[in-house]
Amino acid sequence: MSRVLGRIFVASLARRRLATALSLFAIALGVALGLAVQIIHGAALDEFGRGMRLLAGEADLQVAGPxxxxxxxxxxxxxxRDEVADASPVVELEVRLPAxxxxxxxxxxxxxxxxRVHPALMPQVDEARRDGAALAALQSDALFLSPAAEAELGVSAGxxxxVLAGTRVVSLRVAGAVPGAGQGRVLAVMDIAAAQQLFGRSGRITRIDLSLKPGIDVAAARDALAPGLPAGVEVLTPRASEALAAGLSRAYRVNLTMLAAIALVTGGFLVFSTQFLAVARRRQEFAFLRALGLExxxxxxxxxxxxxxxxxAGGLLGIALGHGFAAVAFDVAGGDLGAGYFSGMTPALRFDLxxxxxYLLLGVLxxxxxxxxxxxxxxxxxxxRALKSGDEASMFRFHPRPRRAAACLAGAAVLCLLPPLGGVPVFGYxxxxxxLVGAVLVLPMLVRGVTRIASRPRRALWRLANARLAAAPGQGVVAGAGVVASVALAVAMAIMxxxxxxxxxxWLTAVLPADLYVSASPQGTSGFLDPAALARIAALPGVSRTMPVRFDTVRLDDRHLPVSLIARPLDGGRLLPLVGLATPPPVGEKPAWVSEAMADLFALxxxxxxxLPLGGNPVAFRVAGVWRDYARQQGAVAIELADxxxxxxxxxxxxxxVFLAAGTSFDTVAAAVRDILGENAVRIASPGEIRARSLAIFDRTFLVTYAMEAVAVLIGLFGVSTSFAVLAIARRKEFGVLRHLGMTRGEVGRLITLEGVLTAAAGTALGLVAGTAVAFVLIEVVNRQSFHWSMDLHVPFGGLLVFAAIVIALAGLAARVSGYQAMRGSAVLAVREDW
Incomplete structure (x- = not known):
């Protein structure tokens, strides 16, 4: 293409500043969302991997257990062993800090x-306390903090x-730092013997890091060591451990990326709308160029x-916005966008070339x-033909494509039956x-239906708006395509x-049957309630019975993450939210109930x-049922506490x-528990408090999803605004004739508003239907294949109706504002133009 022609085409973008700006901004938002998700999770994964490598150090193999x-x-x-040059035992603890x-x-x-094995964890004694430095790291109360831990906790050497140990609050002395941990990892180290004694782990370790002798093949050494390990203990390479742990967040990352991609596709719909209308408006210009010899x-x-x-241009702006969004997200939601996969890490923002x-290429595409x-x-x-005035109307005579629409919907149904690829629901997406494509193809047929309904009122404005859409249904298709896509996405996410x-x-109501819960350390390993403490709680006045719960993890193989083990009284499974009916095991066999995630991951x-490896020995169970669990994506198994x-x-x-007797006050029993165990040793909460806190975490986790819904709807409204702005300019002659026939500027504005309302009504109605279908796919296919749990369909009818009414009203307002320019000029000049 010559430079002259290039300037002619590109210069036209400057002449349609509003349409160009909205299209550019829509693509920028899609690029920014996708890039921000990529930057945030990329930085978090890099920091996570660095932390895993830091903890592995120079180890070639890791022997890990529950x-x-x-x-x-x-x-x-x-x-x-002959293969091993150095071995380093480790006790990993998640210790609660009451203060x-x-x-x-x-x-x-x-x-x-x-x-020798992981030098980055080497403690460094405080410079001011060098006396006895050689033995400082072996002292029973000495604790060494990473720089990030010192900064977050506000505690320094000296x-x-x-910390919580059992039900005791113990004071440890910060004797120095762990400088090798860097600024991004919150952790502490102490002597292994001191940790075992303090936290009730005498004679037990959680990991052994092995460095092999030169010339020893890692795979061969792994195969040689594995047969001699106790049940539930596996030998892994550090890289495999890192991949397993990082893979836990993959489904969450992929889902957010797909949502951002849909926002980018919605931006593409807006480009289609503006370009299509620009072509209609410039049809005579292009015909003139063709007549001059343009091929x-x-x-x-x-x-x-x-x-x-x-x-x-949108991609460049999106790159800048994406890095800005990522910087804000790091401060507000963290490196996992509130999902909890990378807690305890502070990844740094950096430019991801x-x-x-x-994403710049995706913007261009x-x-x-x-x-x-x-x-x-x-x-x-x-x-x-195009040189004649009015020929552009032929562009808006779209023909319905029912067979293509049916083929798209049938293809979607078939894809829903296919399994995931590598754990990613590719076919679901x-x-x-x-x-979405099928819905857009249905839009012309729906517009015709809307025009039939709208033809019933006898008022002139309604009849004119209806006549316009009936004569040029493509106008509704062009203006409504973005609305369909954005509303469908928003509705689908709202339903999901x-x-x-x-x-x-x-689920929370089902798994929290007691009246009061006493927690020593539910997610950690430092706090626990011993038999004496349990007996004292059970003997309190007003307590009818108690239900102790023990949490642990078990490793079933080296291909999956450890699954959570929950031991508690289950009453034959009746205290679990079962999916389907329970199947009691044969007499003499022990029952176990697996979560949906575990059932899928292990084909159970x-x-x-x-x-199950319990106490270092394999113990046989029979699966008595599958239960719903939303807390442990890697899987969980529940067994009777007695077993x-x-x-x-x-x-x-x-x-x-704790189950309370009739008439017993929650506050009275809670105060009694604090008296016997200590004010800060345990956490006491009611089921309502736990449920409210859990739902608040849920809402914070889906904050990013809500933001993406808002962006999608905003892009759809941009489409309506841009479409009617261009249409209003292209229809100045038509409006001029209406003005000569006696219509006022206000009535022409109301006409444009009615057309916008009818178009948005058709797009919103179709978006509601398409969004419900997409929600079904997200719930039954994408969610199930990504996270391995099911949910019951719940449609918020009231909220969706209010949302639809708001979208239609805003679309009418956008059409009215965008068409204002068409009423500013002289009616005489508008009629004379090109006639």
């Missing part, structure tokens, strides 16, 4: 071994930090260049995709795309989130045999549910 640990005699046996209302990862390390291909390339320029380049159909339409026009929230609420069902205690001899509990 959260409660395994016999430390295994360390001696492995250290003596700070949070937990702190503490690693018990062997100070004599740590420098000060003391209170069809050159015309099409020129229009594609316009779309590419809009996409490129590969991701920025990718969105611009090209939006300009493709309008450019093809311009290429097909006949110059002699393709089904969502086909539903409402269904999820309602299901979580009912009712009646299957399940072997757990019989297999392990472990009599402590993390939580205890």
């Amino acid at each position: 959260r409660d640990g395994f016999d430390d005699a295994l360390y001696g046996r492995l250290a003596m 700070h209302d949070r937990s702190l990862p503490i690693f018990g390390i062997d100070a004599l071994r740590v420098a 000060e003391r930090l209170e 069809r291909g050159a015309l099409m390339r020129g229009l594609l260049v316009e779309g590419a320029v809009v996409g490129f 590969p991701a920025s380049g990718t 969105a611009g090209l995709a939006g300009a493709w159909l309008p450019a093809r339409e311009a290429r097909r026009m006949l110059p002699a 393709l089904a969502v795309a086909l539903i 989130v409402a269904s999820f929230r309602d299901s979580v609420d009912r 069902g009712a009646g299957d045999r399940l072997v 757990y205690r019989a297999a392990t001899g472990d009599l402590v509990a993390n939580d205890v549910g």
Whole structure:
């Protein structure tokens, strides 16, 4: 294309400043959302991987067991193996800090071994306290904090930090720092023997890091060591451990990225609307250029260049906005956007060149995709006919494509039946795309239906608005395409989130049957209630019975993350939110109930045999049912507390549910528990408090989703505004005739408003239907394949109706404001123009 023609096409973007700006901004928002998600999770994953590598140090292999640990005699046996050069035992603890209302990862390390295997965890004694430095790391009350932990806790060397050990609050002395941990990892280290004694882990460790001798093959060594390990203890490579842990957040990251991609596609619809209308408005201009010798291909390339320029400019703006959004998100929601996958880390914002380049390319592709159909339409026009005034009306005579729409919807149904690829619901997202395409193809038929309904009123404005849409249904298609896509996305997410929230609420009610809950350390490993404490709680006046709960993890193989083990009284499964009916095991066999995630990940069902490593020994269970669990994505198994205690001899509990006698006050029993256990040793809450706190966390997690819904609707309204702005300018002659016939400027404005309302009503109605279908796919396919849990469909009818009314009203207002320019000029000049 020549420079002159290039300037002609690109210069037209400057002449339509509003339409160009809105299209550019729509693409920028889509690019910004996707890039921000990529930057945030990329930085979090990098920091997470760095932290995992820091903890692994120079180790070639890691021998890992359950959260409660395994016999430390295994360390001696492995250290003596011929393949092993160095071995370093580790006790990993998640320790509750009562004064700070949070937990702190503490690693018990062997100070004599740590420098060889993971030097980054080497403690450094405070400079001001060098006396006895050689033995400082071995003192029982010495704690060493990473720089990030010092900054977050506000504690420095020489000060003391209170931690929870069992039901005791113990004060530890901050003896120095762990400078090798860097600024991004919150952790602490202490002597392994001191950690074992203080936190009730005598004779138990959670991990052994191994450095192999030179020339030893890692895979061969792993195969040689694995057969001699106790049940529930696996030997892994550090890279495999990192991949397993990072994979837990993959579904969340992919889902947010797909939502951002849909927002970008919605921006592409807006480019389509503006370019299509621009082609209609400039049809005579293009016909004149064709008459002067411009080839069809050159015309099409020129229009594609316009779309590419809009996409490129939008992409550049989106890159800047994306980095800004990421910076704000780091401060507000953290590196996991509130989902809790990367807690305890502070990733740093940095410019991501590969991701920025990718999303810039996606912005350009969105611009090209939006300009493709309008450019093809311009290429097909006949110059002699297009030079005549009024020929642009032929562009808006869209023909319904019922077969194509049916094919898209049928294809979506088939894709929903296909399994995920690599754990990612690729076909589910393709089904969502086909539903949106099918909805847009249905739009012309729906517009015709709306015109039939709108023809019944006898008022002139209604009849004129109806006649316009009936004569040019493509106007409704062009203006309503963005509305359909954005409303469908917003409705789908609203139904999905409402269904999820309602299901979580009912799930919490089912799993919290007691009147009061006493928690020592539900997510940590430092606090626990011993048998004496449990007996004292049960003996309190007003307590009818108690329900102790023990949490742990078990490793079933080296291909999956450890699954959560929950041991509590279950009353044959009646105290669990079962999915389907329970299947009691044969007489003499122990029952176990697996979560939906565990059932999917390990291909388990009712009646299957399940072997759990308990107390270092394999114990056989029979799956008695599948239950719904929204707290543990990696899977969970629940067993009777009596069976757990019989297999392990472990009599402590993390939580205890307390059932109150009739007439007993919650506050009275809570005060009595604090009196016998200590003010800060335990947390006491009612089921209502736990449910409210959990739902607040849920809402914070989906804050990003709500923001994406708002952006999608905003882009759709941009589409209506831009479409009617261009249409109003293109219809100045028509409005001039109406003015000559006696219509006032206000009546012309109301006419444009009615057309906008009718168009938005058709797009919103179709968006509601398409959004419900998309929500079904998200709930039954995407969510199930991503997170392995189910939910019950809950449609917020009232909220959706209010939302639809607001969208239609805003669309009418946008059309009215956008058409204001058409009423500013002289009616005489408008009629004379090109006639």
